[in-house]
Amino acid sequence: MKQHTPLFLGPMAGYTDSACRRLCREYGADIVCSEMISAKALCYGDNKTHELAYFDPDERPIGLQIFGNDPVCMAKGAEMVYERYRPDFFDINMGCPVPKIVKSGDGSALMRDPALAGQIVEAVVKAVPVPVTVKIRAGWDESCLNAPEVAKAAEAGGAGRIVVHGKTRVQFYAPPVNPSIIAAVKQAVSIPVIANGDIDSGESAKTLLEQTGCDGLMIGRAAIGAPWIFKQAREVLEGKPQTEITLEERFACMYRHIDMACEQKGQDIAIPAMRGHLSGYMRGLYGAATMRNRLNQENDKEQVRALLKEYYFSLKNKEDDHG
Numbered sequence: 001m002k003q004h005t006p007l008f009l010g011p012m013a014g015y016t017d018s019a020c021r022r023l024c025r026e027y028g029a030d031i032v033c034s035e036m037i038s039a040k041a042l043c044y045g046d047n048k049t050h051e052l053a054y055f056d057p058d059e060r061p062i063g064l065q066i067f068g069n070d071p072v073c074m075a076k077g078a079e080m081v082y083e084r085y086r087p088d089f090f091d092i093n094m095g096c097p098v099p100k101i102v103k104s105g106d107g108s109a110l111m112r113d114p115a116l117a118g119q120i121v122e123a124v125v126k127a128v129p130v131p132v133t134v135k136i137r138a139g140w141d142e143s144c145l146n147a148p149e150v151a152k153a154a155e156a157g158g159a160g161r162i163v164v165h166g167k168t169r170v171q172f173y174a175p176p177v178n179p180s181i182i183a184a185v186k187q188a189v190s191i192p193v194i195a196n197g198d199i200d201s202g203e204s205a206k207t208l209l210e211q212t213g214c215d216g217l218m219i220g221r222a223a224i225g226a227p228w229i230f231k232q233a234r235e236v237l238e239g240k241p242q243t244e245i246t247l248e249e250r251f252a253c254m255y256r257h258i259d260m261a262c263e264q265k266g267q268d269i270a271i272p273a274m275r276g277h278l279s280g281y282m283r284g285l286y287g288a289a290t291m292r293n294r295l296n297q298e299n300d301k302e303q304v305r306a307l308l309k310e311y312y313f314s315l316k317n318k319e320d321d322h323g
């Protein structure tokens with residue numbers, strides 16, 4: 001029997017909320033995760049932070065990702081949020097490159113301290129009764145590609161799986177991804193390793209899997225405004241041609257996304273937060289820049305829908321003229 005390669009949605013702050021994750025699950029993402037949540041803020045009982053951990057039962061299996069650098073605080077934060085939400089696993093962020101985070105010693109700063117990384121994993125593993133996974137980078141910079149060492153420390157601490165974003169902290173998100181360092185992590189540990197970086201099509205998913213020999217793949221930015229990327233990746237991994245999305249389905253997905261987000265958060269919060277997603281959905285479409293500007297001025301769900309409807313029909317007419 002053919003092996004099912006699990007496809008993960010990459011956690012993305014400001015994007016991968018419950019509505020986004022549910023849509024990705026519907027299109028075939030096997031495992032999703034919350035965006036990074038501050039363990040310190042969880043420990044202080046900050047309500048807004050606790051709300052970041054909200055998920056719908058349909059999203060399972062889901063992980064909650066926490067960040068921080070103090071093993072005691074990470075363990076306590078995980079324990080508190082576990083009691084309230086019961087996620088299927090916890091993930092520890094060791095990849096965030098944002099200066100504010102790194103300056104505090106969190107996120108990818110942990111790549112520079114494998115021993116502390118291992119202690120954090122160990123403390124969280126002891127605190128919660130579900131698996132603990134880790135998301136790391138290739139290393140700090142080209143002179144310090146130590147992902148295998150950090151992965152080994154995490155495995156020794158009890159981590160159940162490692163995601164490797166195959167870029168250094170210094171690179172941020174700039175290409176290229178380094179498949180060799182991801183492959184080296186896969187060779188270094190015996191727990192499952194998930195490859196991540198620059199997947200933007202079914203073909204590139206298959207290539208990264210072949211180059212790294214990993215146990216699964218994670219897709220981040222390409223899923224923003226295109227949750228069907230998971231279906232396309234699955235098709236190509238199964239040796240089928242990639243199905244292209246129709247204009248109808250693209251817009252139907254946008255309407256559903258808006259409805260789901262508004263239902264969960266209310267339109268005052270959901271509509272501004274949808275802007276990045278809507279830009280993504282319109283990527284590559286004729287007149288997208290003009291439409292984006294118009295949409296960015298709307299805060300009312302019905303107005304947004306009306307604008308999108310108008311846009312859809314203008315694109316449809318164009319398609320018919322050329323078809």
Ligand SMILES: Cc1cc2nc3c(=O)[nH]c(=O)nc-3n(C[C@H](O)[C@H](O)[C@H](O)COP(=O)(O)O)c2cc1C
Pocket residue numbers: 010011012013014015034035036065093095096135165173196197198199218219220221222
């Ligand atoms: C806007 C944005 C927010 C992100 N937030 C997180 C986060 O909260 N936690 C995390 O582990 N990674 C975060 N990432 C990194 C992604 O999960 C992923 O590792 C990265 O984008 C590489 O994958 P890709 O090339 O498929 O996008 C973020 C990336 C972006 C672009």
